[in-house]
Amino acid sequence: MQHLTDEQLIKIYQSNEGNKSQVAFGHLYNRYAKLMLNYFYFSLHYDHNKAQDFVQDLFVKILEKHHTFNNDQFFKAWIYRIAANMCNNEFRKNNVIRKYHDHIKSSSEIMTLSPETEKDLRKCITDLNPEQRSLIVLRFKLKLSIKEIAQIYECPEGTIKSRLFYATKELSKLFKV
């Protein structure tokens, strides 16, 4: 089943064929769990436990709402869209505690940027608004193409480029101050 596309796997899962469906879901999980953990981790201020909980919630949502996925969309865009909405809801509830100071101690040994630069940049990314931070994480951490991000946000690629321009400008302003 490993050679199948995401869309084919979710279709198998939707067909509800017992063990086959479970295997298909397992493949989707293996493809996306780590990516989603990274997305949540960097979007939710480096809170590892929260990111892990969010990954769990996300996949439970997928299990429960798999019927809302139509085959004319991309699974990747669909799963990131759900993840982005979860982050937005979390920020709306104002529950995210900024934990970047704790994290910097544990990861300082693998930096290539100077510790000060890395610390500043981490803080600046944290200070971006949720949508800008999400865009930066999707583009530079998860290395999604502009087209893929446009599919997630359901808007033209040009709009994503403009938003990334403003996000970069804002980050640059915060970082170079």
Added chain:
Amino acid sequence: MKANPYLERVYELLEQFDFNELSEKDRTYVLSNMSEKEYINMRSTIKDTETFFSNSSEPNINVSLLSSIIHTNHKPNILIKILNQPVKFYQLAAFIVLILAIYTIKQYSDFPDKNSALPLHDTIFIQKADSIYPKLADTVYSKLIDTVKCIREKIIYISREKDTNTHVKLLSTTAYVFDSSKVVFKKTTDSIKELTFTKDVSSDTLFKN
């Protein structure tokens, strides 16, 4: 956000080129709306961000997460869930009172409305008879059947409107075809001579069979 071809193009350049790598044409285009310093700062921010993300440690996924997701999704049967709930005495008492109340209301609601133009009883009779004292030859069953109206040379079907023909079951072997033209409601029956008597369907041989 409105489309802005300038921002889109400059962002593409920012991701790919340092300022000194830009062609003359691109450089002029970039400088039409922003300064060289701004471009350099943004370009350097992008590079630093890329480095930051590629070097930052990644969180590890919990190995038992998948099984916990699947376990979470297997919700227990709702009945088992309810049965597992501890029930307090007052809840049980309230439940019994509620059931009794519903039962009482249901009983009262089964009584026919006395102001209604419809017959008091769920009454059904089918017989074409020549005699003034017709012999009851065919019956249909209704749970409320206790009165039969028999009119000479006329087949009458009387039923409460809400139950019309839904609970009726013909017990004779002859196929019964409901004919709405033969339905007579109380208003109509008042004007024709009728013979009414009570019949206990439990002793009806056809019913028993």
